[in-house]
Amino acid sequence: MIEVRGLTKFYGEQAAVSDLSFTVRPGIVTGFLGPNGAGKSTTMRLILGLDSPSAGSVRVNGRRYADHPAPLREVGALLEAKAVHPGRSARNHLLALAATHGIGARRVDQVLGLAGLRDVAGKRAGGFSLGMGQRLGIAAALLGDPGTVILDEPVNGLDPEGVRWVRTLLRGLAAEGRTVFLSSHLMGELAQTVSHVIVLGKGRLIADTSVAGLVAGGRSLEEAFMELTAGAVEYQAEGSQAWSRRAR
């Protein structure tokens, strides 16, 4: 369970997120949506205590993240693929993280197998593709067998088999009663995975609703998203007119 209350974060004068309140419930996969720059990554950093809020609070499983005596056993997070020392092997990377919680090599090998990395466990992570980096990040998130899983763009760079693996994995985790919070821009993929969405735009909450409600009336999730965020898009490609001016 993730409880966000009145969360506000300023970077200088600029509010990255302002007065954000929502709850991510256990037992379902919750999607976290919003255009680029909406504040999704900032919110995730705040949830994990990597940044401190200017106002408001975030609790994960009842406590502030940093107040958990064994945070990896409460929350598993993938914030960025390849947040790994390129010279260290996948297995040593996981062993180092596991050691902070007294988690043994057996669990490390288990998550390596789960993520399909057993064959490259001894290889330097610097040589990994984006997809393999994602797998390693997900393996790290699962190390402590946490009750809450937070994943930022986990399917970026994954092959179709990997995308399907993540989908099955996340659904399975939710079915076990865990809290699964997942950000993505791939609406088609999200529509197949999540049952609830939280939508941000310009740092504010735009929607906190079930997917079933959004796509009612035969709309796709993508159409619903575009409609919701129509006023909140900050970075938008110029129309094809502007682009093709040179050709004229």
Place this chain on the structure above:
Amino acid sequence: MVTQGKVIRSEWIKLRSVRSSWLMLGATVLGIAGVGLLVAYATKAHWSASSATDFNPVNQTLIGVNLAELTIGVLGVLVASGEYATGMIRATFTAVPRRLPVLVAKAGVLAAVTFAVCLAAVLIAFVGGQALLGPHGLGIGHPETAQAVLGATLYLTGVSVLGVALGFLIRSTAGGIATVIGVLFVLVGAGNPVVLMRPGRIRGSGRRAGPAAEPGHQPLGLARAQVRRADSGGVPGAAGRCCNGRGTRSGPAAGAVRR
């Protein structure tokens, strides 16, 4: 539960699982022992009567320490800044949300490894070097030996911690390395307090060596020069002369010599 001991174990795994650690430690050993033995050998081979006037068997064999402080300082920076550069620091702070245990573990692990590795290298340089110097060297049982060896080792251990601290503060490998070099090699100028920490540049403490010292040799241990203790009760008047022999010369090889 996350404990300091577990974080230390994690940092030990991190340190030994990247190639740069082994490269820098290897270069350190090569710098201390290789250069020390080479210089001792060359000194003996090209010995002339005039050599004796400006000769200090301790500094001569530990001259490689000046090289090692660079490799150890750089390793210290890499240990901390490498995590910021690669993004690994987010994984680290997600596992250990409090910063201090991570800082303590990183500095502690590197300090312990530096101490062990440098102690071995300094011993090789010193003992081997004195043997190579033959009649011009000191015996292993010389009272200055322990002081020189431990002093050089502890100095390098301090440099490793300085590197980690700068790596954490600056968070960039290039900036951290530049700063370490700046602190160790540029800031160390006349009158700067940092000068007191750096063995090669220490001005003579003025204290005469114990009665066991051979005439012509004034082997002032590195540690002694740093600490400037007035504990020389065994030598009458030594305490009074302790700090008045300053400023006669500087330079790595001649730093601690007073004739």
